Amino acid sequence: MSTPTVIVTGASGGMGSAAVRQLVERGANVLAVDRDEKGLERVAEECEKGDGELGTAVADVGTTRDVEAFVAGAVERWGGLDGIFNIAGIGTGEFKPLADVSNETYDEVMRVNARSVWLGMKYALPHLVARGGGAIVNTGSHLAWHAAPTFSAYCASKHAVIGMTKAVALEYGPYNIRANVVCPSAMDTAMGQEAAEGIAPEDPQLGWKILIDQSANGRVGHAEESAAVGVWLLLDAPQHISGIIVPVDGAQSAK
Template sequence: MATESRRSVIVTGAGGGMGAAAVRQLVKRNVNVLAVDLRPQSVELLKSELADAPAEVLPVAGDAADAETVQAFVALAITHFGRLDGVFNIAGVGTGEFRPLAEVQNATYDEVMRVNAKSVWLGMKYALPHLVAGGGGTIVNTGSHLAWHAAPTFSAYCASKHAVIGMTKAVALEYGRDNVRANIVCPSAMETAMGQEAAEGIDPEDPRAGWQVMIDQSANGRVARPEETAAVGVWLLLDAPQHVSGVVFPVDGAQSAK
C-alpha cells in the first residue's frame, strides 16, 4: 500500500495519448495515480513503464461512464492510497458520425453523451464527498475547443463538451467553500488516435488533407502534442493558485483568439 503522505489522483482515459502523458507527468512529480481505462493492457503497460518512478501507478480496467464502476475505483483509490487529492477526467470518444445532425443516429448521440459527459458527471459525483472530507482537492475535466465553439458534423461531440463546461462551472460554485477547485482544459486537435479519427472524418479520401485543415486552424502551424495539454491539466491539479477555479483553459495554438 502506498504512503498516505503522498498525494493521490485518479486519471480516467489513462491509456490514451493525453491520459498516458498525464500519468507520466504526475508520477514523476511523486503523485500516486489510479489509472483507469477500458483497455486493461494499456494501463498495465503504463504501470510497467513507470515501475521505477517515485510514485505508484495503480491500473484499473473499467468504464468511466458506468456508475458502479466509478464508485468502485474511487473507493479503491481511498483504500489503496489512503487519500484522494484530485481527479483528472480525460476519458472520451470522438463524434462517432461525421454527418449533419438530422442524419446522425440517436444511438450515436447517446453514446457520445454517455462517455464524454456522463463520465465527467460520475467522476465528480463520487469523488467530491472524499475531496470535501479530506479538506479539499482539485478536479480537472477535459473539454475541447468545441466545448464553446462548434463545427459542422460534430453536433453530438459539441453537445457533450459544452455539457462538461456547464457542470464543471457549477461544481466550482457549489464546492468553493469546501476548498475544492474545478477547471476545464480545452485542447484543439492533438497528435492522438482521436485526432486521426477527426482527420479521416474531415476528408475520408485523404486524411492528410484533414490533418492540414486542423493544422491551418492553429497560429503556430501545427496541432498540439498530448503532453502539452496534459501539462496544463497537471498544473491545474498540483500548482495552480487556490483562486483559480471555474475557468476554461484553451490549449489550442491561439485558435480561440480568432
C-alpha cells in the same frame, strides 16, 4: 499537500498516458483508469521508474458501478483522495449533419464524454470534502465552447462538461475544492487521427492539414502539452483559480 493521490481516466490514451507519466514523475499516487487493459499495462511499464505509486483499474467511465468502485479503490489503497483528472472520451465516428446522426451515437457520446465526468465528480467530491479540499480537472475541447459542422453530438457532450464544472466550482468553492476545464484543440493522438479521417475520408493528410491550419503556430497540439496544463491545474495552480477553462490550442480560440 503531502503525497497527493489522484485518479486519471482515459489513462491508456494519448493525453491520459501523458498525464499519468507526468504525475508519477512528480511523485503522486495515481490510479490510472481505462477500459483498455493492454493500454494500462503499457502505461504501467512506462511508469516503473517514476517516484509515485501507480495503480490501475479497468473500468467503463460511463457506468455508475464502475466509477463508484474505482473511486472507492483509490481511497482504500491510499487513505484518501486529492484530485481527479477526467480525460476519457470518444469521438462520434459519424461525421454528418445532426439530422443524419443516429440517436444511439448521441446517447453513447453523451454517456462517455459527459455522464462520465458527472459520475467522476459525484463520487470523488465527498472524499475531497473529507480531505479539506482538492482539485478537479475535466477535459473539454475547443468544441466545448465553439462548434464545428458534423460534430454536433460531440459539441453537446463537451459543452456539458464546461457547464457542470462551473457549477461544481461554485458549489464546492467553500470546501477549498477547485474545478477547471482544460480545452485542447486537435492533438497528435488516436482521436486526432480519427478527426482527420472524418474531416477528409478520402485523404486524411488533407484532414490533418485542415486541423493544423486552425492553429497560429502551424501544428496540432502534443498530448503532453494538454496533460501538463491539467497536471498544473491539479497540483500547482493557485487556490483562487477555479471555474475557468484553459485552452491549449495554438491561439485557435483567439480568432
